[in-house]
Structures are given as structure tokens and as C-alpha cells.
Amino acid sequence: MSVLVKIIIGVVYGLALSVVTIPLSKKLIISRSEDPGDTILLKNKLLIASLVILGVFSSVGLMLTVDDTPLLIRNLVLLIPIFSIAVVDSIIRKIPNSLLLVMIVTHAVYAVYVSIATKTSQVLIASLIGAFIGLLACTAPSLLRIPVGAGDIKYSGVIGLCLYLGGYLQAMVIMGLLALGAYIILKVTKKGGMKTLIPMGPFLSAGTVISMCFPLIDSLVSEVGVF
Numbered sequence: 226m227s228v229l230v231k232i233i234i235g236v237v238y239g240l241a242l243s244v245v246t247i248p249l250s251k252k253l254i255i256s257r258s259e260d261p262g263d264t265i266l267l268k269n270k271l272l273i274a275s276l277v278i279l280g281v282f283s284s285v286g287l288m289l290t291v292d293d294t295p296l297l298i299r300n301l302v303l304l305i306p307i308f309s310i311a312v313v314d315s316i317i318r319k320i321p322n323s324l325l326l327v328m329i330v331t332h333a334v335y336a337v338y339v340s341i342a343t344k345t346s347q348v349l350i351a352s353l354i355g356a357f358i359g360l361l362a363c364t365a366p367s368l369l370r371i372p373v374g375a376g377d378i379k380y381s382g383v384i385g386l387c388l389y390l391g392g393y394l395q396a397m398v399i400m401g402l403l404a405l406g407a408y409i410i411l412k413v414t415k416k417g418g419m420k421t422l423i424p425m426g427p428f429l430s431a432g433t434v435i436s437m438c439f440p441l442i443d444s445l446v447s448e449v450g451v452f
Contacts, residue, residue: 231285234284236285242280242283246276246305254316257319257321283304283308283434284304295338314427320426329383329386332352332386336352352389355384355392357385358385360378363378364378381429384396388433392436399432400431403432
């Protein structure tokens with residue numbers, strides 16, 4: 226498949242992704258929020274434009290950087306719940322369990338397929354290790370009385386499940402840098418500080434997508450890829 230064809234497919238999928246994300250996020254927000262006005266933010270032209278641009282860049286990025294076909298399909302499907310989580314959490318500070326379940330099922334299907342095709346259990350083992358580390362990493366701060374939302378803990382575990390240990394660590398570093406940048410902006414503009422509650426879903430999602438597109442640490446899947 227030529228680079229041009231990959232870019233075209235990425236653009237089309239990215240546009241479709243933004244079209245799906247808005248109504249899906251609206252439905253999830255309505256079912257979880259007591260304020261119907263929360264959905265008004267989904268009509269914001271800046272938000273819509275941002276989703277379109279980010280969706281296109283993410284999809285094109287995956288098309289150009291992921292050579293393993295099953296992994297590419299898995300990643301493109303994962304973009305749907307990842308984008309919706311970012312939108313919903315940024316508006317009502319809640320991460321829907323249904324979206325996490327979609328991510329788990331999507332990765333489970335992929336992991337089982339790769340395990341059967343390669344006749345190894347490496348992917349399944351790596352997934353379980355990643356999930357354990359992801360849950361532990363966000364559970365530990367709460368034990369020290371550092372507030373971490375239950376949704377963030379579960380999302381962290383699912384990210385570990387999908388990206389394995391190396392990808393998870395990269396996603397967390399990126400998430401931390403983005404969160405630090407947000408804090409600096411709030412501080413400079415005098416709109417917040419250390420006590421300002423910032424939804425972590427968008428930052429976790431951004432770290433995950435970037436890590437899927439540009440893995441700095443070679444993933445296990447690239448080593449045992451089917452194609």
C-alpha cells in the first residue's frame with residue numbers, strides 16, 4: 226500500500242472518528258450527568274474542530290507508522306473509546322466503564338488472535354503484566370492519600386493492558402509532561418494552581434495515542450508480529 230493511499234485512508238477514518246465521537250460522547254454524558262447543559266459544550270466549534278484535526282492526525286499517524294495489519298486494526302478501533310473518554314472526562318470528570326470494556330474486548334480479541342497465529346502466549350502475558358503495573362501505578366498514590374479517581378485507576382490499568390509495560394511507561398511520561406504543561410499555563414494565566422482539579426482522561430488518552438503512533442520502546446508485538 227502506497228504512502229498516499231495510507232494517508233487518504235487515515236484522513237477518511239479520522240473524519241469518521243470525529244463524527245462518531247460527538248454523538249457517542251453526548252449519549253454517555255446524558256446518561257451520567259444531572260445537568261443537561263453539559264452537552265452544550267459538544268456544540269462548541271473549537272472543540273469540534275479540535276476533534277477533527279486530532280482524529281485525522283492520529284489516524285494518519287497510525288497508518289504511516291504501524292506496519293503490522295492486526296495491530297493497526299486494533300489501534301484504529303481503540304481510537305474510538307480513547308477519544309470518547311477524553312471528551313467525556315473533560316466535561317463531566319467521569320470515565321465510562323462501557324468504554325473501558327470496549328478497549329478490553331478489542332485488545333482481548335487481538336491478543337488471542339496473535340497468540341493462536343504465533344503459537345505463543347507472550348502477548349497475553351505481556352498484557353496481564355501491563356495491566357497489573359497500570360493498576361498498581363495509580364493505586365499506590367491513593368494509598369498515600371493522594372487523590373486519584375477510580376476511573377483514572379481503571380483507565381490506567383486498561384492502558385497497561387493494551388500497551389504493555391514499555392508502551393505504558395512511555396504513555397505515562399507523555400501524560401505527565403502534558404499535565405505539567407497544563408499546570409504551567411494555569412499558573413501563568415492565574416486561572417489555577419496546584420489545588421486545581423484537572424481531568425486526567427484527556428492527558429492519559431493523548432499519551433496513549435502518541436505512544437501507539439510513535440513507540441520509542443520496541444513493543445512485544447513488533448517482535449512476534451503475524452505479518
